[in-house]
Amino acid sequence: MLWWYFVEEGTLDENIHLENLRNEFLDECNDRIENISKKLENIAENSGKFTNQIITIRRDVHSIKGMGGSFGYPVITAIAHRLEDFLIDRDAMDTHDVKNSYIFLDCIKLQLKRDTQASLGESADIVRSLPSKFILDDIVKSKRIVEALSIMPKSLQQRLINQEIRECGFRISNISSSIMAIDMAVHTRPDLIVISALIDEIDGTELAHIFRSISHTKILPIILVTSFEDIKLSDKALPSGVSIARKGKDFPDDLAKCLIELDVL
Structure with a gap:
């Protein structure tokens, strides 16, 4: 949904109305950023309870992510989404973590x-440049970071x-949303x-076909994660460049085979 969607029919001066909406978005977003910055400062100074601080930060980041999508700033949505990933499941943050949060x-x-x-190319470069919560030693040594977009319901x-x-x-x-995943894939180029x-209203096979129909994602390698209980799949049901990895004890082996088959690494 774009920010101009909110303009009511019959507005006498749509340009003024649109500019007012944009200014409101900018003010709200900057206020949220300022609030997050203050909470990060408190964390760095060990002022206040960490749990309360991080809950407020996550709430503001989530709001920025939503506003970015609603007001036509998909790259801001992508950055905020990465910041959410960076902050998830944290029970503490050191000085390095706080410093990296400011980068977002x-x-x-x-x-x-x-x-x-x-542009789409710029968006992908911006997102790839952001700090990560998890960076393995071998990735750091090789200086090559490969991105994966995981689209599945939240669960253990x-x-x-x-x-x-x-x-x-x-x-x-x-x-965890198939609709949001489409926009994210287009703007981050994983x-x-x-x-x-099984995701939501759009299942994994349908989503794979959608990605293959979009010019910016049609060549991206895709792995469909499933189990025999989930859905009966045949090779004919999947578009080209899609491999299947079965859930369960054999998943690590299936994943390795898929990565080799797709020539990702």
Whole structure:
């Protein structure tokens, strides 16, 4: 949904109305960023209860993510989503974590000041440059970070699957909405897309076909994660460049075979 969608029919001067909406968005977003910055400062100074601070930060980041999508700033949504991933499941933050959090905020502020939107290529580069909560030693040594977009419902199984993918050398961005995943894939250009066979209204096979129909995602390698209980799949049901990894004890082996088959690493 774009920010101009909110303009009511019959507005006498739509340009003025649109500009007012944009200014409201900018003010609200900057206020949220300032609030997050204050909470990060408190964390750095050990002032106040960490749990309360991090809850407020996550709430403001989530609001920025939603506003970015609603007001036509998809790159801000992508940056905020990465910041959510960076902050998830934290029970503490050291000075390095706080410093890295400010990098996300600086990137968002830079996008707010731009007169024109970042191109798709720029968006992907911006997102790839952001700090990660998990960086394996071998990735740091090789200076090559490969991105994976994980699209599956939030669950313990999702965490276990993502951990296996992460151990293969990927930096993961998690998303549980198929609709949001389409926009995220277009603007971040991941090296790999991992889809659960069952997501929401759009199942994994349908989503794979959608990705293959979009010019910016049609060549991206895709792994469909499923089990025999989820759905009966045949090779004919899947578009080209899509491999299947079965859930369960054999998933690590299936994942390795898929990565070799797709020539991702």
